Amino acid sequence: MAHETVLRQKRAPAPLPVRPSLTSRSTWIVGPIYDSIFFLLPPTLAFVLAYAITGTAFDDDGFEFFGYEDVTLAGLFLGIFIHAHIVAVVFRSHANTSVFRTHPWRFVLIPALLYLGFISSSWLLVIGSVLATFWDVYHSGAQTFGFARIYDAKMGNDRNAGRRLDWWFNQVFYAGPIVAGATMIDHFGDFSEFEEVGAAFFTRIPAFMEGSQRYFTWTILGGGTTFLIFYVAAYVRMARKGHKISKQKVFLLTTTGACSIYAWGFNPWGQAFFIMNVFHALQYFGIVWWSEKKTIMKTFGVQQRRYGKQIALVLFVGFTGLYGFWVETVDTDIATLWAITLVVSLMHFWYDGFIWSVRKKQLG
Secondary structure (H helix, E strand, C coil): CCHHHHHCCCCCCCCCCCCCCCCCCCCCCCCHHHHHHHHHCHHHHHHHHHHHHCCCHHHHCCEEECCEEEECHHHHHHHHHHHHHHHHHHHCCCCCHHHHCCCHHHHHHHHHHHHHHHHHCHHHHHHHHHHHHHHHHHHHHHHHHHHHHHHHHHCCCCCCCCHHHHHHHHHHHHHHHHHHCCCHHHHHHHHHHHHHHCCHHHHCHHHHHHHHHHHHHHHHHHHHHHHHHHHHHHHHHHHHCCCCCCHHHHHHHHHHHHHHHHHHHHCHHHCHHHHHHHHHHHHHHHHHHHHHHHHHHHHCCCCCCCCHHHHHHHHHHHHHHHHHHHHHHCCCCCHHHHHHHHHHHHHHHHHHHHHHHHHHHHHC
16 A cells, blocks of 8 residues: 555645625635734745755654654654644534534444445555545645635625636646646556556556656646636636735735645655645644634533633644544554545545535525
8 A cells, every 4th residue: 555645645625615794894714814824825834844844854864663664754744744634624524513413424424334345345445545645636726716715705706706717726726737747646656556456457547647748748738828817817807897806815826826836846855745735734724723613622621611722722733633643653554444544534525525515504
């Protein structure tokens, strides 16, 4: 099992949509400081951090960790951080009773059946592992799309105006650089896992993608450039008709798109996965803590205690961090354990997608 390849891929879809306040004209989701730290600046901060650790002992010096050779502190941190943010979805799904009661079977029966399928069928386990890699790509672009739509709504715009344009923008400029750039084989290489079940057809996909990449690259460059021109022109037309342009949204899409192109496309310093996963996870922690802090306080029973919010934050980080640490110690040859991490990852992608709709209905 390509343990490290799967670990570095897991990430999360769209964040919680926010209904514009009827009394406040704020164009921020939470506030300028919180938004800047957790939503707007993470792509830039992750890029700077990756540059700062490159060539240091933190990134280069390997050691043995629970049977894994040449583990670095940077790699260990990344694995823990990725899986910590993945399990954080439980506070939006199972812990939030108003969400849980809308789809109880999805939150209980589906993961149980999926786990049983994984431990009883090598085919299902491999399919789930490869699916997680590519669902993660879609999910990550969808998260930025979600933030963009929130900022648009905060301007008082029609919720549907430009929605399809934004969806395509985030998918083109997140997935496109992966297929066209330096990290393509790191993603499609996961198809080699089908060797474990003797599926020769799927094992040929990495070689086909590598041999054909130049055609995909030129197609994506041409199509992406054309789409960008069309996207900007469409919003110019909308602005002339009264659509208000969010500066936060423009900043977010510009920096995220540029980060995706440079990181996935060129893999500077070999830190593409570090850059893209760190900023994505940080954004997700930011939206979960802001939207679910009351649920988290209630879950840990500290809502009535002095400094309850601070205690809940420590417990929230500690709980998710411990899960991330445990995943890093899992022997991927033990299917019963590896299946747990895979179920949690897939449920993270799926749950976050439809929780968006559930919470939107609750908010009106």
